[in-house]
Amino acid sequence: MGHRPTRKEFGMALSEQERKLLEQLEASLMADDPKLAETLRGTGTVKVHRRRATLAGLGFIAGIVVLIAGVQVHPVVSILGFVLMLVSAIVGVNSWQRVAGEDDKGESQSAPHDGSGPKPSNQDFMEKLEERWRRRQDGGDN
Structure with missing residues (x-):
């Protein structure tokens, strides 16, 4: 059904048997009721x-x-x-x-994302802005 949550995302460790059982349940849901599976996935x-x-x-x-x-x-x-x-x-x-x-x-x-601070893309943007600001300040002082 798309993305498989990792153990860290799930919040608990799954045994190999439990993971296989979960995959089988997902596959049977897709086969039995694809519309419901799509709704649960949120793409609708x-x-x-x-x-x-x-x-x-x-x-x-x-x-x-x-x-x-x-x-x-x-x-x-x-x-x-x-x-x-x-x-x-x-x-x-x-x-x-x-x-x-x-x-x-x-x-x-x-x-x-661990939730601490802004998302990585925003963090990169802010770092670029800060770097530009530093360059302007250094260039203005000389």
């Missing part, structure tokens, strides 16, 4: 949020069209177009953040 929620973000993008574009058309028709129509754009933007950003959050969870499962 990512699809829903991606679809929602896409629809929000289309709603935003429709809002622009209504906003521009409202200038020709009536100012109230323009206001409705703006409200449609605003709601679509909020829904789209929230859905996209959830998609990104689910993707980050998948990455963190493949590369466990």
Whole structure:
């Protein structure tokens, strides 16, 4: 079923027999009810949020069209177009953040993080910024 948790991630040690039994249970679940297995894996929620973000993008574009058309028709129509754009933007950003959050969870499962401090990618970014700052300070002093 994808990523296999390590003993450290699981929080307890599994014997070889228990691990094989767990793999057999996963395989039988996939064979018996693939839809349930997909739901338990969580990939279905990512699809829903991606679809929602896409629809929000289309709603935003429709809002622009209504906003521009409202200038020709009536100012109230323009206001409705703006409200449609605003709601679509909020829904789209929230859905996209959830998609990104689910993707980050998948990455963190493949590369466990001990929880102390920022994620490695953010840590690398901050280190680069600090290094740039030091170089600027050293260059400014000379």
